[in-house]
Amino acid sequence: MTVYRADLQVHSCLSPCGSLESSPRRIIAAATARQLAMIALTDHNTTANCPAFAAAAARIRGVTPVFGAEVTTAEEIHVVCLFAELATAMTFGAFIHQHLAPVQNNPELFGDQPIVDADEQVLGFEERLLVGTTDLALDALDDEVHARGGLVIASHIDRPINSLFSQLGMWPAQVTLDACDLSPRAQDSAWRGRVPPAIPFVRTSDAHFLEDIGRQATAFAMAAPTFDELAMALRGAQGRCIVPPADLVAATPEPSCTHPI
């Protein structure tokens, strides 16, 4: 196994709160510069910049793109949904669009929502407010993503806004999330007791600006930096695992797998 770093939550210029400089091309360049093996594009409730992300990644190589979105559930929980294939992500994006509240964006309040290509040419503007809420309950979204072969990660569960715990108060029964994401200041130990032991913690940058990409990332021990290997590492399957930060600091050649499964 080899240790690969992955940043599984990054916003592009299409997210209303995202920097206009964060084009898919520059996100891929930043990922390469920061030696991330995998990077996911997860704009709010849209996958429309994923084609440019795929094209930019194909030019550079060396970094595996993961395609997805950060979806807002009916309970206003932010959930990162990830897919291996661009086509699957785009079909999912169309599904999300059907479920997103039909509220128009006001660029003066929320900023522009440009859809771009891999050369940073503006192809158009998303007119629906992407920070809006879908009518998909957490359970329904969880089932939908898994049915499409994707992974589901609850975003920044420690935060007081739009997190699983802020909205639901406690861990909900009957969800099958693949991981929970913790913000930089959150300690694993403070949250471990509130999340079932089978569900691992990951760290993502949630970058809205280029300089934040990879600020936080997760190290995975895998055979290769692929989506399927990532899914196995989250499950702790077949020797794949999440590498605890302490093991990275110690530069352990064969990282110990402490994932509970």
Added chain:
Amino acid sequence: MTVNEIVSALELTVVSELQDSAVTGAYAADLLSDVVGNAQPGNVLITVQVHRNVVAVAGLVGLAAVIITHGRVPDSDVLTAARDNNVTVLTTAESSFTVAGRLYALGVRSA
């Protein structure tokens, strides 16, 4: 004031089994973390939140009842959980603001 009296006064729909008890006050919130932190035992909760955890939180806090407002209807599994846990779930077409105002006019306070 009791749950039964509130149901009659506000013409609420009982969608689980009604457990009549004394009401100590009311709390209005949609964030269940806020309900866990601030609602008091015996309160009725006024909310648009229909996730199953509203039942879990009602049990945790010891709420007298949950009033789901604005015409929202919980899924059947939520109502099953409510019956299994003796949590009274009530619905109304009125908004949370109106329900809170009417309860206040009846003398119910936050406590």
